[in-house]
Amino acid sequence: MTVHHLFVVDNPTALRSMPQVRPQPLRPLKTKCSDCALSALCLPIGLGGHEVAQLDTLVAQRFKVKKGAALFRTGDPLRSLYAVRIGSFKTGMVSVDGREQVTGFHIAGDMLGLDAISADAHACTAVALEDSEVCPIHYTHLENLARQLPSLQHNLTRLLSREIVQDHTLLMLIGKMNSDERLAAFLLSLSQRLSARGYSARHFVLKMRREEIGSYLGLRLETICRGIAHLRDQGLAHVEGRNVTIQDPEGLKHLVAGCHRPL
């Protein structure tokens, strides 16, 4: 059995189309929350050792999701939330007539599936942007454990609330900013999130295509390309293919603040 068979293969292209193929848990991967480097960013934030040990019992077995495969799809019943351990995902919705809106990009330490709690079914589709690894957390078990561990319950609630805040920020971006400002805000945000995980804030690699960035920001892929060119011309950031170099973070922030348009 080659490494390849450890992954679930699915349509690499889009959120829509293709029959559902549920990722299969494979040989259990042993890493637990208690010795995970992400515990400071993920569900266990601020939990005591004994508490994290109990959380460990919930995360049955991590599994891999191959690039392009769907972790879950709109309408799937809620079984687990998923913590991203390695890699990255996009989440998005598809309208009745096939228009696709990317609602988020998620990297290590992020929690996926929070929108499913509302109706016990996933409201969006999550697709891996690269070969990735997630920790499934059985939701009913998590609810039960959270009843006994107030700080776990508090963390979960905060994660939900934080997602609301992030969505509102994105709404402000799409609703009120021009294309260059949106792109600058996107790059800054990604830079900061990667930085919080110990990666370089100035140098990183985009795992998503221009089209996906465009969908996320409410723009077309060509507009993303032109925005990249503008940022380069202004010496703010250099994007070559998927490689990003932030040259002037303060300049980017200033662009996002957008004082040039008096209102």
Place this chain on the structure above:
Amino acid sequence: MTVHHLFVVDNPTALRSMPQVRPQPLRPLKTKCSDCALSALCLPIGLGGHEVAQLDTLVAQRFKVKKGAALFRTGDPLRSLYAVRIGSFKTGMVSVDGREQVTGFHIAGDMLGLDAISADAHACTAVALEDSEVCPIHYTHLENLARQLPSLQHNLTRLLSREIVQDHTLLMLIGKMNSDERLAAFLLSLSQRLSARGYSARHFVLKMRREEIGSYLGLRLETICRGIAHLRDQGLAHVEGRNVTIQDPEGLKHLVAGCHRPL
């Protein structure tokens, strides 16, 4: 003391500007969750009589918020969540340079302040669109009670998750739909929410201005006016001032589904 003094007066215009004036609780208004008509829509959904009685102890005293007054503002520390009992609110953010994005409209039975849990401070500003009444729910007490009442905890978590789903729907609207589609979706959504509260789905009154609808939908107020004219011309809905008549709900849905643009 006139009835007027029972209200808190604040700047009636915008989310930004004007110093903060915190609404003051006044003479306690006695209605409790246990005899509130909204209990089927609000936090107590599906709770037993004994449980609702415990919830009653949290809602210290309802209070009124006058039209244009802020219930809370960005940056205010989180003390309570607020259930809208009577009236309606808009919530929104203001960017560094003063651009305002309305992130939601909230009517009776809706919960306000969920985005504050993330950082123990409100991330948006809530302003009453008309003379309104809210039930403040002290958050720390709610957290404590929820620990003892699993179904209360479950309801709270679902409310948070539902807000995420709604935000994603709005993102799809703003990111992918044209102005007429957005307006149609807005009217349909409002119609359905009012209908769920026992009001007419076909006939209702807009409590917000064109400018606020525009901000919510990522459009200018003139575009809202023109959209209204288009819906009238097509015989889908009749909007005269603030009075709305939905003439053809199915036609509106069809417009939102938007089969006319092949993708």
Place this chain on the structure above:
DNA sequence: CGCACTGTTGATGTGCATCAAACAGCGTGG
């Protein structure tokens, strides 16, 4: 009654979408 706010409609401008073409990278197979 008068003034400020809100809503409507028309004329014009512009930012981004759309259409189009060329190119780079990359795996495949002859």
Place this chain on the structure above:
DNA sequence: CCACGCTGTTTGATGCACATCAACAGTGCG
């Protein structure tokens, strides 16, 4: 090895949906 097709990216030309600007009408509150 290179030719080939496929995917993703870049850049240019053109068009359109919505923003902007402007004038006016309706509304309501002090």
